[in-house]
Amino acid sequence: MTTDRVESEITDAELVRRIGVGSGEGADREAEATLFRRMAPRVRLYGLRHLRDAHAADDLAQQVLITVLQALRAGRLREHDKLASFVMGTSRMTVLDIRRGAQRKERLMEFFGPEIKTSFEPTTVLLDKKRLTRCMQSLKERERAVVVMSFFEEETGAGVAAQLGVSEANVRVIRHRAIRQLRGCMGVAA
Numbered sequence: 001m002t003t004d005r006v007e008s009e010i011t012d013a014e015l016v017r018r019i020g021v022g023s024g025e026g027a028d029r030e031a032e033a034t035l036f037r038r039m040a041p042r043v044r045l046y047g048l049r050h051l052r053d054a055h056a057a058d059d060l061a062q063q064v065l066i067t068v069l070q071a072l073r074a075g076r077l078r079e080h081d082k083l084a085s086f087v088m089g090t091s092r093m094t095v096l097d098i099r100r101g102a103q104r105k106e107r108l109m110e111f112f113g114p115e116i117k118t119s120f121e122p123t124t125v126l127l128d129k130k131r132l133t134r135c136m137q138s139l140k141e142r143e144r145a146v147v148v149m150s151f152f153e154e155e156t157g158a159g160v161a162a163q164l165g166v167s168e169a170n171v172r173v174i175r176h177r178a179i180r181q182l183r184g185c186m187g188v189a190a
Contacts, residue, residue, distance in 0.1 A: 044090065046092075051098070064090050064094050146164070146175050150175055
């Protein structure tokens with residue numbers, strides 16, 4: 001028997017029961033995966049129709065299905081055969097919340113927008129590359145390595161720690177001290 005056939009034979013009520021019973025460490029991961037495969041396309045289509053943006057539709061599907069999964073694990077769906085209606089109702093309410101948030105933001109921008117724009121006029125900061133180079137060269141080798149890996153190579157603290165053979169806490173201390181030194185050398189207030 002194929003997975004598709006098995007999934008199609010599972011009713012919504014059985015799916016809800018399996019997810020609700022298996023909450024916690026003994027969760028029925030296969031039932032949860034089936035829920036996602038079954039409902040995600042519907043929620044995404046709803047999102048495309050109402051939000052008119054593919055990325056927003058993907059975000060909606062993820063948000064709705066996580067909300068539904070949490071509700072099912074907590075046993076909050078009384079009528080197990082109404083899973084599809086519950087999912088689509090959750091989708092509708094989530095879209096309404098998104099729209100309300102956008103409207104609130106729009107009203108706030110209309111009200112405070114002109115004030116915000118004048119108080120945060122962009123300033124042009126010219127970087128003195130020669131000075132920065134001198135300042136970087138004045139750092140100790142380990143400090144320079146931490147700064148380069150952290151900010152130019154965009155390595156995580158754990159990644160820098162692994163490469164240098166030190167602890168993550170040590171990386172944070174080295175980075176903090178190096179930045180303080182660079183600020184002082186560049187003449188920037190802390």
